[in-house]
Amino acid sequence: MNIQNCQQIKVLVEGQGDTKQHAFASALGQIQKKIMQESEVILRIEPIDVDIVKAAQKNYTERFFFFFFPRKRTSYQVTLEVLVNVTTLLVENVVFAQEQTxxxxxxxxxxxxxxI
Known part of the structure; x- marks a missing residue:
């Protein structure tokens, strides 16, 4: 009886951050959330391939009270298409022993x- 299923899934995730590393970490951290919406019991999620769909850098000047202390700020946004190998547990194939307690x-x- 086989209770494990292994399949490859493409997941599209987005992330943003103050640095490039934070943007990528934010995007890759969303993979588990996306896959958990589709499956019930996951044993392993293994990324196989990462494709960059979009990578953007935004520069702007930030000011305090619209005039004072101008400073340059940068934010990064990435959109990734990640091919992952997902191993799930097939709960419907598990046979449970029944006990009366x-x-x-x-x-x-x-x-x-x-x-009396």
Whole structure:
């Protein structure tokens, strides 16, 4: 009985950050979230290939109270298409043994007998 399934999936993720490394880390951190929406029980997610769809650098000047202390700011945005190898657990193929037990949340009330 096979309870594991291995398949390759393409995932499109986006990320942004103050540095290039933060932008890529933000995008790659979203892979698990995207795959968890589609599958129930995941054993392993293994990236195989990464393609850069879009990489943008935005420069702007930031000022305090519109006039004071101007400084140059940079932000990075990336869109990646990642091919991942996903190993999932097929829960519907698992055979569970059935046991009859007492309710663990019940309260045991002892039988009260009258002695006269």
């Amino acid at each position: 007492a309710d663990p949340d019940s309260i045991h009330i002892p039988v009260i007998s009258k002695k």
